[in-house]
Each structure stands twice: as C-alpha cells, then as structure tokens.
Amino acid sequence: MTTPSDRDIRRQLEAEGRPAVPDFVHQMTEATLAALPEKLPVQRRPSPFKRISAAAACAALLMLGVLPNVSPAYAQAAGRIPLLGSLIRVLTIRNYTYDDGSHLLEADIPHVEDDDNAEAAALINADIDALTNAAVSRFYHELELSGQGYGSIHIDYETVTATDRWFTLQLRVTETAASSTTYLKYYHIDRQTGRHVGFGDLFAPDSFAALEAAIRAEMQAQMDADPQIDYYIEDEQPDGAPTTLSADQPFFFTENGDLVIVYDKYTIAPGSMGNPAFTIPKSVYEPLLK
Amino acid sequence: MNEKAYFSEQIRLYEQNIYGLALSILKNEHDAADVMQDAILKAYSSLHTLRDRRKFKSWILSIVHNTAIEHLRRQKPTIDIDEQYDLAAPEPTVDPETRHTVRAAIEQLSLAHREVIVLYYYENYSTGQIAEILDLPPATVRQQLFRARKALSKHLNKEDFDR
Structure with a gap:
C-alpha cells in the first residue's frame, strides 16, 4: 500500500490502544521504588565545576581510603610536561583506576606548578x-547504589594555551551512566598580572x-x-537552558x-554535538574587555 | 514532598510510557521489566542532573533508551547495535487477506524505526524532542521517521486502516 498518513497511523493506534503494563512488571516497579x-545518594549541582564544600571533598577522600581496588599513584607519575621553560609545569599528581568489567574509573589528576605565580597555581x-x-566520589556512590549497573568516569587534562600572555589548562571530566556527559573546565593564569582569572574578570x-x-x-x-x-x-533551548553567557x-x-x-x-x-565551541576574533572581543 | 516521593510519583505517572519504550526496543516483556528496574535505579541516582523537572518524562525516556541499548549490547555482544540504526527493515511478506494491527506492524520494523515511531506517535514528541531523547541529530530523526512510515506501509494492507 502507499505510505500511511500521520492521521491514519495516529487514529489506528488510538483505536488499538497502548501495550498494557503486565502485573508482574508493575509489581517489579513498585518493589524497585520501595527499595x-x-x-538521594549524591546531592550534585548541575555542573561539577561549581564550588563544592570542603566537607564533601574530605568525605570523598575518606571514602577513597577505605575502598578496595583503588590505586592512587602519587606524583612522579606519567605526564610530567615541561612548559614555558622551567616557569610553569603541569604534573599528574594522582591517578585512579578501577575496572570491574561494568564500572570503569580512569582519572589523571593534574597540578600546576608556577614559580612566578604560586598563588594563582595554588x-x-x-x-x-x-x-x-567530587567526581571520584560520585563514581563510588553510583557503584554502591547500583552495583549491577554500568558507569564510568574518565578525567584527563591538556594544556591548550601557552603563550607569553596566557597559560590555560583544560580539565575534562566525562561521566557515563544513564547517558554520557562531558564537562570541560579551563584554568587560566594571566602571566602579565600573575592572576588566576575567569570569564567574569x-x-x-x-x-x-x-x-x-x-x-x-x-x-x-x-x-x-x-x-x-x-x-x-x-x-528552542532544552530545559530552558540559556545561551546567555555567565561569569564562569x-x-x-x-x-x-x-x-x-x-x-x-x-x-x-x-548531546550528539558534544561541547560546542565558537571562536570570536580578537577584533570583535577586544573592545569589549574590561 | 521529599525527593523519593516525587520520583516515585513521576515513575508511576509514566510507567506505561517507560514500559512501552523498553518493550519497543527489546520486544520481550521480561527484558523490558529488567531494563525498567535498571533505568529507575540509574535515574534516581542521577536525579540531581535533571535541571527542569517539567522535562521528567523525556529525561526518563532517554535513560530507558540508553539502558535498553546497553542491555542489547550485553545480551548480543556480537551484534553491532549502532549498525542496527542503519539497517533497512527486512522485506516483509504481507498476506493481503489478513488484517494486521499497526502495533504488530511496528514490531516488525528495525530497532531505529520502532523507537522513532513509538516516540512520535505514542508519545507525541516532535522530531526535535526525539533527537534530544535519542541523542541524534534532528535531521537523522526526520529521515528515520520518513523511512519508518514507508517501512510500516509494507507490513500493512489498505484495509487495515479502514476498520
């Protein structure tokens, strides 16, 4: 036959009705909800890059101390990358790995060393x-809550800019559970002023x-x-998400x-488009600087 | 209302939608039930990521979709699920004397076509919203919907719409 019209399909499906939820499925749903x-296992804000409390960080460290199969390797690890002569260096100060076949944690945690701008680096x-x-803590919370489920966290970093004016380190956190989300955070040192600056600065x-x-x-x-x-x-933004820029x-x-x-x-x-990025030429943004 | 009470209320409200999507992907009520359980646990542990609670339904359906695809991957590791999205529906043989339901015809479609049809016709989502749920470009969803309708016609007789 020719392709049915939208109206035909909708009318027919309405007449046929939806598949009913079997009793055993309903009972399983209720049992799951009751359990x-x-x-909530984690009270996380929308972005992991918002400020978190010192207590949460301490709790995370405490938790890491008692969990099995975690191998934090401190300092001296891979990734010692000399930058800008001897002035600024990025080191992998810890790495975490955990893999039980269903849950995967791979994290390289960097630190910045800058002899001239120690305060900004700190x-x-x-x-x-x-x-x-906080991200590693979330991984273990998820592991405890749904031991049968699947999830992964991958953390890595990259130096994206190293000029006479700017040093910029990108930290990337990819969390995969129900869906996959990648957060990028950029840390900047203005080498002219020695300050750690954000967009709002x-x-x-x-x-x-x-x-x-x-x-x-x-x-x-x-x-x-x-x-x-x-x-x-x-x-057309989903969830009312603004395209408006913010200080962070x-x-x-x-x-x-x-x-x-x-x-x-x-x-x-x-989500299929990842983390969109847009380049604004110097001639456009320069007159707008503070 | 605390978080658990709110979450449970929403799950009960959309239980049929959740089950319908899981069933359309897995074509087996027991697998659909397992995936529902898993998706509910994942959703609860991720509830803090739901920024706009008016979007609960599309958010939970997105989780159900991802969980069901993971389930298929584990169940049939030799099958490339991503490839399933590119496969054309198998050529059907339709008995012109037999009356068919649209629901039964949908079950004969490929995975990608089944999902798009269910979200578009049962859940009344736009192609843009479906793109968000399935994490696909809107143009891909529009193309799949077009192909799914065409494939559906091969499983149905004109008389199936005249009852």
Whole structure:
C-alpha cells in the first residue's frame, strides 16, 4: 500500500490502544521504588565545576581510603610536561583506576606548578582537587547504589594555551551512566598580572550581549552550511537552558589571540554535538574587555 | 514532598510510557521489566542532573533508551547495535487477506524505526524532542521517521486502516 498518513497511523493506534503494563512488571516497579534510599545518594549541582564544600571533598577522600581496588599513584607519575621553560609545569599528581568489567574509573589528576605565580597555581590546584574528588566520589556512590549497573568516569587534562600572555589548562571530566556527559573546565593564569582569572574578570555582564550576538551569528552560519548541525537558537533551548553567557563561562584564548567560548554538552545543542565551541576574533572581543 | 516521593510519583505517572519504550526496543516483556528496574535505579541516582523537572518524562525516556541499548549490547555482544540504526527493515511478506494491527506492524520494523515511531506517535514528541531523547541529530530523526512510515506501509494492507 502507499505510505500511511500521520492521521491514519495516529487514529489506528488510538483505536488499538497502548501495550498494557503486565502485573508482574508493575509489581517489579513498585518493589524497585520501595527499595530506593530515602535520600538521594549524591546531592550534585548541575555542573561539577561549581564550588563544592570542603566537607564533601574530605568525605570523598575518606571514602577513597577505605575502598578496595583503588590505586592512587602519587606524583612522579606519567605526564610530567615541561612548559614555558622551567616557569610553569603541569604534573599528574594522582591517578585512579578501577575496572570491574561494568564500572570503569580512569582519572589523571593534574597540578600546576608556577614559580612566578604560586598563588594563582595554588588556587587552581585547590579547585582541581575539589572537583575531581567530587567526581571520584560520585563514581563510588553510583557503584554502591547500583552495583549491577554500568558507569564510568574518565578525567584527563591538556594544556591548550601557552603563550607569553596566557597559560590555560583544560580539565575534562566525562561521566557515563544513564547517558554520557562531558564537562570541560579551563584554568587560566594571566602571566602579565600573575592572576588566576575567569570569564567574569575579563568581560563585564553588559558586554555579554555583544559577544552572544557573535556566537549566534556563527551558529547560524554553521547551520546554513551543514544541515546536520542544529543549535538551539532563540526559544528552542532544552530545559530552558540559556545561551546567555555567565561569569564562569568556559573559554580560552588561541595562540593567535582569538577567544573561544565553550558550552557544556546539551546546553545549546543536542548531546550528539558534544561541547560546542565558537571562536570570536580578537577584533570583535577586544573592545569589549574590561 | 521529599525527593523519593516525587520520583516515585513521576515513575508511576509514566510507567506505561517507560514500559512501552523498553518493550519497543527489546520486544520481550521480561527484558523490558529488567531494563525498567535498571533505568529507575540509574535515574534516581542521577536525579540531581535533571535541571527542569517539567522535562521528567523525556529525561526518563532517554535513560530507558540508553539502558535498553546497553542491555542489547550485553545480551548480543556480537551484534553491532549502532549498525542496527542503519539497517533497512527486512522485506516483509504481507498476506493481503489478513488484517494486521499497526502495533504488530511496528514490531516488525528495525530497532531505529520502532523507537522513532513509538516516540512520535505514542508519545507525541516532535522530531526535535526525539533527537534530544535519542541523542541524534534532528535531521537523522526526520529521515528515520520518513523511512519508518514507508517501512510500516509494507507490513500493512489498505484495509487495515479502514476498520
């Protein structure tokens, strides 16, 4: 026959009804719900890069101390990467591995050493420790809650910019459970001022609209060029996620000084598009700097 | 209402939707039940990641989809599940004298086509929303829906719509 119309299919399915939930399935659902703990196993904020409490970090470390099959190897490990002569170095200070066939943890935790800007490096290292400890803690909470399930956490890092002006370290956390999410965090040292800076230190909120206009133009250009690309523009954002920039917006500068704005997965595009990034030329963003 | 009470209420509200999607992927009620249990546990442990609670239904269906695909991978490790999304439906033989239900015809479709049809027609999601649930580009979903409708027609007679 010819392809049925939407109306035909909908009408017919309505007449036939949905598959009923068998009694045994319903009973299993109720038993599963009854067995859930009263409190959520992890009270996590939407992004692991938000500030977490010192207590949570301490709890995570305590937990790691008693769990089996964990092999934190301190310092001297792989990944000693000399940068910018002897001034700034990135070290793998810990790595965690756990693999039971269903749950996988692979984490290389970096620290930054900067002889000239020790205070900035210390701030960065403290934040890295807090959020990676929290991620590792989540992994073990998940392992305890659903020992039969599947999940993985992968943490690694990369130096993305090393110029006379900027040092930028990217930390990447990929968590896979029900779905896969990758968070990117960028740590910057402004080598002219010796400060650890964030997006809000460089751009005032009243400049966000102009930057956002440049991003939207690039989104549209990419969508026009490739029909497989789809960004949520205007009112199409999922979960009400704004494309509006924020003071803690992930970003970095390229070697030639262009600004790259990075978004978390799912926030402005379907998850299949990963972490979208948009380059804003120096000529556009420079007049907007504080 | 505490988190567990809220979560349980939502699961009960969407139990039929959850079961329907799991069944459409796995085609076996016992496997669907196992996947539902697993998905409920995963969802509860990830509830803090649900930013907008009005999106609970699409969020839980996305988890059910991922859990069911994982289940298929474990069950049939020699089959490339991703490849299943690219396979055309097998060529059916339709007896012109027999009346068929659309639901039975959907069961004959390939995995990708079954899922898209269920989400589009049973759950009334747009192709954009389906893309979000299945983590696929919207253009891919539109293409799959087009092909699924076409494949569906091969499993049905015109008379099946005239009752």
